[in-house]
Amino acid sequence: MKKIGLIISALILSIFVTKAATVTWDISPEGDVTGYKVYWGTNALPPFENVLVLVGRSPTSALIYNTNFVANTKYNFSLTAYNSVGLESGYSTVVSFTNLVAPSTVKNLRISLIAP
Secondary structure, three states, X not given: OOXXXXXXXXXXXXXXXXXXXXXXXXXXXXXXXXEEEEEEEOOOOOOOOEEEEEEOOOOOEEEEEOOOOOOOXXXXXXXXXXXXXXXXXXXXXXXXXXXXXXXXXXXXXOOOOOOO
16 A cells, blocks of 8 residues: 655645635646645644544545634644545644634724715
8 A cells, every 4th residue: 555645835824714714736746646635723732632634536625614613712724635545644734813803893884975
């Protein structure tokens, strides 16, 4: 059994508000990849507390929706690829974000119409 390799040229993290993160990556050049695993959590290094398993060679992004993201907490993400016999690559580079407190709701908003 050969160990599969994972080459990730870019693992990118985008944050939406405070409840979700989108992780994107380049497809693995290895021909025997059958899916990816996205790991995330508050540990400084892998293994992380959570995993999302994606089936298929072509997914290159994942939306991690988590209502438990805590404000002012650093979250770390990493990715692996796996093949049909279950061999898993090493972890990709870890990317991080600190979940910031969402701005409070705007109050007393007023709109003034100006006639032409």
